[in-house]
Amino acid sequence: MRNVKRLWGIIGCLTVGILLLSALLITRSSPKPDQTQPQRTQPPSQVKEDERIVAKIGNRLITFRELQTALISQHGSELLNVMLDREALRVEGAEAGIQIEKAEIERELKRMQQGYESETQFYQSMKDQLGMSRDELKEDVHYKLLLERIATQNIPITDKQVDDYIKIHPDEFKSVIELSIAQIIVSSREQANKVIGELNKGADFAILARDRSIDDVTANHGGDLGWLEEGDPFIAEEIMNAAKMLKVGEYSKPITVQQGFAIVKLKDRRTKSDPNRSFIRDNVKRELALQKAPPLKDIVKKLREKWKAEIKDPVLQ
Template sequence: MRNVKLLWGIIVLLTGVGLVLFRIAITEPHASVPDPSASSGEESRIVAKIGDKVITSEMVRQKVYSKYGLEVLNQMVDHLAIQLEADDRGLRVEEKEIAAELTRMQQGYGSEEQFYQSMKEQVGMTREELHEDVYFKLLVEKAATSDIVVGENEISDYIKQNPEEFADTEQLHLQFILNETLEQANRTYQLATAGGDFATLARERSLDINTASEGGDLGWIEENDPFVSPNILKTAKELTVGEIGQPVQTESGYAVVKLLDRKEDKKSDPEAIRESVRKQLALQKAPAIKDYILALRDKWKASLIGADSEFGASPTPSPSPASGQ
């Protein structure tokens, strides 16, 4: 689902870019995190030149350290507070739980590799870094809800009241070309059905700036995706794999759609569904995660020693790319 991918990318970009730049700085060869009080004459590599001016790796590290150091420090304190609380309560996160959450996050991407490649390209986050982020997200959720009781009747009532969340659905892998007029769309349809390469036609003729460069690929979308034109979905459902539909009108123009593939999206077994609902309802009853982490900082007596002068610190829990907090 392209919109899901875009929203996810924005969330990760906004919350992760500072951490990425900081990692770059502290992993620079032959260097460590700079001490702001260190001598400016310290040996440093030249990484850029312009005119008679130079920029050194030490200058970059100092800039990144002062701008993003507090964000990284806050995240490290948060993680330690969460881990201390989890250890005290005997809470653990299993690898299978992390795998399941990562799979959920990959919805809307064509494949697992595409998801990780996208995360790497957008913010430079590796598999290991995403794994760590998901670990702490799940761990703090367990800690925050460990004392909250959700009754079996509550779970059953929620499932009955929200059947659409648990119904099996079909996923469609689509390409499309958007034209301004019906005449243009009819011409696109003629070229495509006459043997023209659909991806090439999309690059040459599509007005959709988000997909044209990718050959019109919409990725995998759910059959009832609210972000996709109902006319496109209706046409796609009636196509066989590899078939191209006649032009349909959308809010943005006229679209020619090709069905690349389809698959059934089966929901989890009843026990897994109930457990998922239990967690969802427990989180609704729990305090906001940010407030909970602040409470953990207080409980475990966290302090940012000297951070006021170094960064202009504030004791704010760090956001999690995985949770969108």
């Protein structure tokens, strides 16, 4: 459940990141109030804003207008629908008296940080990979929680149902073992044996990973994969199984992986448990209610119909 939820959240963040970029560009290009006057009263810099050069390749100049047109063509419909969805949720939440507290948003963000070494690393990763700031992530989580609350507001879940679920699924609530793993990936067994030989002579694992590993994602970070839960489905089973057998500080023999051969090092191991029983129960109650609720996309569709959302521009319909 943890990994599936995390993947769902990251995919959602990626989509919203693209849409927010489109929104930023469209907003920056929208006319200001004083730009509605006849052109003779406008400074030349305002008149030609759309023709501002934003990029160049060879003799080809790309203007802000071209960029705006391309963004609207590719993402305009998606962006407009997200805006309508969020507005429908906002007015429905206001009518129903539903409020999402800051503490709820922070708690959800903490859940999304599972698998990251620290909060700082999580937010930096979201910034580097998705271009999303902390405030943009908070806004996305706010609307996600608001939708869930609207969908489940009339679905009662008893304490007994929560207790029964926890008893039936004990593995979801036990302490979690996390491993800090690094890897070196090479293309042949001969190269793998050379790496093992240098490690046996005292070579630094991170430096060898940087110089020898063919895995572009981790090489520049010394082969570091970060903190991972045992059984993480996004890590090759061979690498995870090898790491689980190691003591802290040890490295494995060459193991066969899809890219060639891997040498795995266990940097650290820790047991992670969630002492907040109240949070666990609230989360279970939310999940059980969502299972009984209609599909969330159907909820949004009905809200748009209720609040008479309509796309007027035929290009964006």
